[in-house]
Amino acid sequence: MFLRFEQVSLHFSGVAALSAVDLEIPQGGIFAIIGPNGAGKTTLLNCVSRFYTPQEGRITFLGRDLLAARPYDLASLGIARSFQNVAPFGRMTVEENMLVGLHHTIHSSALSQVLRLPGARAAERQARAQARDVMEQLGILEHSQRYADELPYGVQKRLDVGRALVSRPKLLLLDEPAAGMNEQETAELGEWILGLPAITGVTIVMVEHDMSLVMGISQRVAVLDFGRLIAVGAPQEVASDPAVVEAYLGKED
Amino acid sequence: MFWQTLVDGLAVGSLYAVTAIGLVLIYKTSNVVNFAQGEMAMFSTFIAYQAFTHWAWPYWAAVLAASAFALVLGWAVYWLFLSRLSRAPLLSQIIATLALFLLFRGVAGAIWGNQPFSFPTAVQPTVVRFGPTLILSTQIITFAACLLLMALAYALFRYTRVGLAMQAISQNMFAARLMGVSVGRVYGFSWALSTLLGAVAGMLIAPTLFLSPTFMEGVAIRAFAAAVVGGFASLPGAAVGGLLFGVLESLFGFYISPAFKTTFVSLVIIAVLYVRPGGLFGPRTVKKV
Amino acid sequence: MTNAARPRALAATVALAALVLPWVVARLGPAASYMLNLSVIFAIVAIALNLLTGFSGQISLGHAGFLMLGEYASALLTLKAGFPFWAALPASALLVGAIGFLVGLPAVRLSGNFLAVATMGFGLAVPEVMLNWAGLTHGSAGLMPKSPTIGGFSFGSDVAYYYLALFCLALVWYICATLLRSRTGRALQAVRDSEPAALASGINAAYHKALAFAISAAFAGVAGALYAHYVNFVSPNDFSIQDSFLFLAMIVVGGLGSLPGSLLGAVLLTVVSQLSTSLGQFSIILTGSVMLLAVLFFPGGLISLARRRRPTPRVPAPLAQRSAAGGS
Numbered sequence: 001m002f003l004r005f006e007q008v009s010l011h012f013s014g015v016a017a018l019s020a021v022d023l024e025i026p027q028g029g030i031f032a033i034i035g036p037n038g039a040g041k042t043t044l045l046n047c048v049s050r051f052y053t054p055q056e057g058r059i060t061f062l063g064r065d066l067l068a069a070r071p072y073d074l075a076s077l078g079i080a081r082s083f084q085n086v087a088p089f090g091r092m093t094v095e096e097n098m099l100v101g102l103h104h105t106i107h108s109s110a111l112s113q114v115l116r117l118p119g120a121r122a123a124e125r126q127a128r129a130q131a132r133d134v135m136e137q138l139g140i141l142e143h144s145q146r147y148a149d150e151l152p153y154g155v156q157k158r159l160d161v162g163r164a165l166v167s168r169p170k171l172l173l174l175d176e177p178a179a180g181m182n183e184q185e186t187a188e189l190g191e192w193i194l195g196l197p198a199i200t201g202v203t204i205v206m207v208e209h210d211m212s213l214v215m216g217i218s219q220r221v222a223v224l225d226f227g228r229l230i231a232v233g234a235p236q237e238v239a240s241d242p243a244v245v246e247a248y249l250g251k252e253d
Numbered sequence: 254m255f256w257q258t259l260v261d262g263l264a265v266g267s268l269y270a271v272t273a274i275g276l277v278l279i280y281k282t283s284n285v286v287n288f289a290q291g292e293m294a295m296f297s298t299f300i301a302y303q304a305f306t307h308w309a310w311p312y313w314a315a316v317l318a319a320s321a322f323a324l325v326l327g328w329a330v331y332w333l334f335l336s337r338l339s340r341a342p343l344l345s346q347i348i349a350t351l352a353l354f355l356l357f358r359g360v361a362g363a364i365w366g367n368q369p370f371s372f373p374t375a376v377q378p379t380v381v382r383f384g385p386t387l388i389l390s391t392q393i394i395t396f397a398a399c400l401l402l403m404a405l406a407y408a409l410f411r412y413t414r415v416g417l418a419m420q421a422i423s424q425n426m427f428a429a430r431l432m433g434v435s436v437g438r439v440y441g442f443s444w445a446l447s448t449l450l451g452a453v454a455g456m457l458i459a460p461t462l463f464l465s466p467t468f469m470e471g472v473a474i475r476a477f478a479a480a481v482v483g484g485f486a487s488l489p490g491a492a493v494g495g496l497l498f499g500v501l502e503s504l505f506g507f508y509i510s511p512a513f514k515t516t517f518v519s520l521v522i523i524a525v526l527y528v529r530p531g532g533l534f535g536p537r538t539v540k541k542v
Numbered sequence: 543m544t545n546a547a548r549p550r551a552l553a554a555t556v557a558l559a560a561l562v563l564p565w566v567v568a569r570l571g572p573a574a575s576y577m578l579n580l581s582v583i584f585a586i587v588a589i590a591l592n593l594l595t596g597f598s599g600q601i602s603l604g605h606a607g608f609l610m611l612g613e614y615a616s617a618l619l620t621l622k623a624g625f626p627f628w629a630a631l632p633a634s635a636l637l638v639g640a641i642g643f644l645v646g647l648p649a650v651r652l653s654g655n656f657l658a659v660a661t662m663g664f665g666l667a668v669p670e671v672m673l674n675w676a677g678l679t680h681g682s683a684g685l686m687p688k689s690p691t692i693g694g695f696s697f698g699s700d701v702a703y704y705y706l707a708l709f710c711l712a713l714v715w716y717i718c719a720t721l722l723r724s725r726t727g728r729a730l731q732a733v734r735d736s737e738p739a740a741l742a743s744g745i746n747a748a749y750h751k752a753l754a755f756a757i758s759a760a761f762a763g764v765a766g767a768l769y770a771h772y773v774n775f776v777s778p779n780d781f782s783i784q785d786s787f788l789f790l791a792m793i794v795v796g797g798l799g800s801l802p803g804s805l806l807g808a809v810l811l812t813v814v815s816q817l818s819t820s821l822g823q824f825s826i827i828l829t830g831s832v833m834l835l836a837v838l839f840f841p842g843g844l845i846s847l848a849r850r851r852r853p854t855p856r857v858p859a860p861l862a863q864r865s866a867a868g869g870s
Contacts, residue, residue: 049742075744088736091799092728099725100732104744106725110753113724114717124724163743286655288603288662337838343654345837347601348794351787352837355830358784362823466823470783474666477659485656512674519663526660527648 001060002027002203003171008047008057010227017043018054018227025220027170029197030204032214032235035224036247041207042084044224045173048205049081050074061171075104078170082160084179090149094140094159097148098131101163131166138162154185158192165200172196174206178213186210190217215239223247256386258507259500264392265461266499267399268454272476273483273491274406275447275454280485281423282443285335285346289353291473293330294451295466296357297323298459299365302372312373316456320449327448331441339440361466369468372459395457402453403492406446410488415442423486471515475502478522564704575700577816582707583768585808586714588792589801590761593718595790596799597727598754599734600649601658604665605789606781608759611638612766614672614679617687617776627690627771631710634767635760642759643752650748665786673778684777687770697771707768714761715801721757730754784826788815791833797843806844 003025010018018040025031033041046052047059050071059066061077069077080101089097099106106127108120135141138158143151148159157177164172177193178186194217196202208214214221214235221238223231225247231238238244272290279287287293301319304310310318330353338346375398379390410416418439421429430436454476455469462468479498483490498518505517567578591605615634619625625633645664649657672679679685689698690706697703721727732740733747740747770776788811796807811829818825840846 049738051738051741070746071738071741072744072746074742081742083736083739083742088739089732091735092731096728096731100728100740100743100745103725103729103732108725110721110724110726113726114720116720120724127725280655286658288658334834334838341837341841344595344601344798345794345841347654347658348790348833349837351603351790352830352833355784355787355826355833359823359825359827359830363827367823470666474663477662481656481659510674513670515663515670516667519660519667522663523645523648523660526652526656530648530651530653530656 001025002062003048003205004058004060005044006058006060008044008054008059010043010047010052010054016227018047020057021224021227021229023222023229023232025203025205027203029219030193030206030217032218032221033205033207033224034209034211034214034221038226039224039247040227041224042175043227045081045175045205045207048074048079048173075167075169079173080164080167080169080171081173082164082175082177084175088160089163091147093145093147094135094151095128095131095144097159097163098135098166099127101166102127102130105167134162134166153180154189157181157189161193165196165202168200169202172202172204174204174208176207176209178208178210183212186213189213193217254385254507256383258503260386260388260392262500262503263496264389264395264499265458265503266479266496267396267403268458268472268495269475269479269498270492270495271399271402271450271454272472273479273495274403274488275450276476276480277483277485277488277491278406278410278419278443278447278450280480281488282419283335283339283440284343285350286477286485287444287447288347288350288473289330289357290447290451290476291455291469292354292357292361292466293323293326293448294455294472295464295469296361297326297448297452298372298455298464298469299361301456302365302370302459302464305373306370312375316375319452319456323448323452324445327444327446328441330448331444332437335444336437336440358466365466367466369463369465372456372464374460375457391460398453398457402450403488406450407488409446415439419443474515475499475518478518481522482525560708564701568701572700575704577813579700579704579707579772580769580816581809581812582704582711583765583772584789584792584812585805586707586711586765586768587762587789588796588804588808589711589714589718590758590765591789592793592796592798592801592804593722593730593761594754594758596793596797596804597722597734598730598751598758600646600751600754601654601790602661602755602758603658603783603786603790604645604661604663604668605758605762606783606785607665607668608638608642608762609766609769609785610668610672610778610781611641611759612763613770613776613780614685614766615763616767617685617770618678620687620771621685627688628692631764631767634763638763638766639756639760642762643756645759646752646755649755650751662783662786665783669778669782679778682777682779684775685770686775689774690771703772707772710764710768714764715805718761719801726750726753787833788829791829791836793843795832795836795840795843797845800843800845803843803845810844 001024005021005023008018008021035041047054106123108123112120135144190213221235223244230243231241276290279285297319300322301315304315304318334349338349374391375394376390381388418434421434422439475498479494480491482494502514506514567574594600594602612634615637616630619630619633648660673681689696697706729745729750732745733750737747792807792811793804797803814828815825818828
């Protein structure tokens with residue numbers, strides 16, 4: 001199995017954030033995790049990213065125990081992620097943001113970089129060429145020397161996903177990619193995300209609020225409510241699941 | 254000698270505790286660590302000195318005047334400077350309080366000069382004996398005054414309207430604002446109160462340390478240490494931290510080396526922060542993303 | 543002139559001016575020459591601190607401590623271990639860098655305010671240790687390191703020492719500039735902007751934070767060694783916590799995250815504080831006022847006036863912290 005959660009439980013000072021979550025995510029396509037506010041969606045993502053360690057259970061990626069890995073090991077295992085707050089490296093240029101995404105693929109020591117040894121320079125040149133290619137594909141090459149903070153919102157969003165994608169990860173975690181976007185921007189973003197697995201071969205696991213985006217582009221959907229997994233299946237199946245309907249309606253006043 | 258050291262440590266530790274509580278009050282509400290706390294206390298103490306020595310006011314009148322001055326000073330510092338930086342990056346806020354540190358030290362030096370002055374005590378120092386242990390009446394006054402101030406600060410924070418507003422802000426600024434709490438006023442109040450606590454500590458310790466523009470530097474770093482031990486967000490934690498530090502430092506000074514006290518304090522700060530980044534009594538926070 | 547050529551021409555002009563400067567300043571008398579050399583030495587500290595604070599996002603209120611350690615390391619190595627200055631200088635850098643790494647270790651786990659408190663404690667402890675470890679340091683009597691010599695030539699004159707200090711400044715600048723454009727430098731800045739995102743990009747945040755401390759401390763150590771062999775006297779009173787604040791003021795006034803800004807701030811504040819020492823307390827009053835004015839009115843520093851707008855964070859910092867602490 002590609003990504004598997006087995007009986008994953010996590011509680012913060014007694015309050016259960018995740019309760020015995022069992023979930024298998026196959027390789028390929030787009031998998032969405034939805035649920036009402038505070039259902040534990042981002043928490044689940046943060047367990048994969050290793051910002052949180054569940055008190056019980058196992059998480060494996062391609063058979064490998066993720067809980068034994070440190071947060072900064074994940075990039076080289078092929079797991080990348082975007083964040084809810086856009087363009088996290090705001091005071092760096094677009095090109096530098098992309099190069100940060102390639103950090104784990106550049107193998108040179110700090111000393112060899114300062115001395116500008118041939119090996120370090122070659123690695124740097126190669127990374128810059130690769131970053132340039134991806135910036136061109138994303139249509140942000142013209143901004144390459146601008147600070148990320150100066151860019152319009154939509155471009156920042158694309159930059160952040162681009163930074164996560166530049167090292168060609170196997171698994172891409174997207175945390176609410178449509179947050180703060182209007183309907184039209186969300187539709188454009190959805191179309192773009194939908195195309196990614198086919199072009200890059202990446203598997204996307206997405207946490208999202210916006211139901212139209214989720215229903216439109218994901219192959220499978222898992223629903224969390226109060227830290228429990230209440231449904232998994234194709235978007236249409238899940239949408240008509242009584243437990244899901246109740247979870248969502250119960251939230252509305 | 255152990256008991257003697259303990260008594261001396263508790264007396265001075267209660268001063269660290271009061272100063273630390275001042276730091277925590279500001280941090281809890283506005284998330285700012287006031288690095289100028291000690292210097293503002295120093296300045297207020299000089300006001301009392303000025304009234305007592307140069308204007309020949311009675312001791313208690315001078316102390317009251319300096320306390321009133323401290324309240325206004327804290328309030329003014331907040332409104333003039335920190336309120337403008339409430340949305341600025343953390344670094345700007347830290348630097349603003351460092352700048353205030355330099356300003357108060359500089360202005361005090363310019364007005365009163367840099368030589369140490371003696372400062373009066375509240376009562377005539379007399380000695381109370383408990384077997385081989387000597388307790389000074391001034392130590393008792395200091396300890397009692399500090400306990401009283403701590404209890405007052407705690408009661409105020411816990412039970413009064415403004416205290417509840419402070420709590421509300423420290424938990425959720427936006428909700429507090431929505432509920433009609435005037436955030437600026439509460440911040441101004443906590444700055445005023447915090448400066449008052451520092452000033453009282455300054456006036457109580459000035460007879461021992463002698464008054465000079467740098468005399469609160471050592472007290473301030475120990476107050477930071479006490480606040481760190483308490484997790485910087487807990488009033489009782491800061492109180493316990495202050496007393497603990499007073500005693501530990503006193504024991505260290507007596508049994509190991511009086512010359513390396515500040516080094517000892519710094520090492521304890523660094524060690525505590527390394528083992529428990531949230532402080533010994535601080536909340537075990539889970540890093541959230 | 544093209545856009546790319548303009549900064550290069552400016553840099554060349556500044557470099558040329560820097561080479562001619564001591565001869566012009568010497569005409570103003572020895573006090574001016576001293577101020578010039580001190581500016582160069584403090585510019586090294588400012589760059590070191592900016593690497594840590596401006597580029598890596600970690601505050602230090604204890605850089606005067608690293609400076610003092612550099613002074614003592616070099617003085618002791620030359621006087622007691624018989625090192626020539628030319629070996630003592632890099633050795634001091636390594637030694638202070640190693641201490642910086644140790645001080646930086648807790649930094650790995652500390653956020654801004656707590657780190658400030660911890661480094662402030664370090665800054666207060668160093669002079670105390672130097673004063674009281676009299677067997678090694680001669681306490682308040684101090685040490686008297688000699689001016690460096692090469693062959694028969696002594697760097698005892700202000701002008702000669704200026705070129706030595708300038709060479710070190712240029713080297714430190716070059717190393718920082720190169721580092722910041724490299725993988726390691728990007729990692730430092732990424733950790734500054736967002737630690738979680740940096741971790742997710744495969745950056746070992748803890749290692750890079752400690753590394754930033756080590757490099758910054760090493761450069762401050764170089765400045766300390768240069769200072770010691772310039773004034774030929776080292777004592778526990780040379781630098782205090784106020785000087786740590788002065789160095790912070792330099793980078794804030796000049797511009798956080800800017801190498802030219804560090805230089806600008808260092809020269810400006812060294813001149814201000816030296817000119818006003820004759821006015822007693824007004825030196826720190828002036829420094830404090832300049833710091834306060836800078837954070838209130840020029841948060842980007844003087845350098846931001848000279849170049850395109852440096853972006854400020856979109857989300858106000860306290861707000862970001864609150865929501866980060868309260869999110870799900």
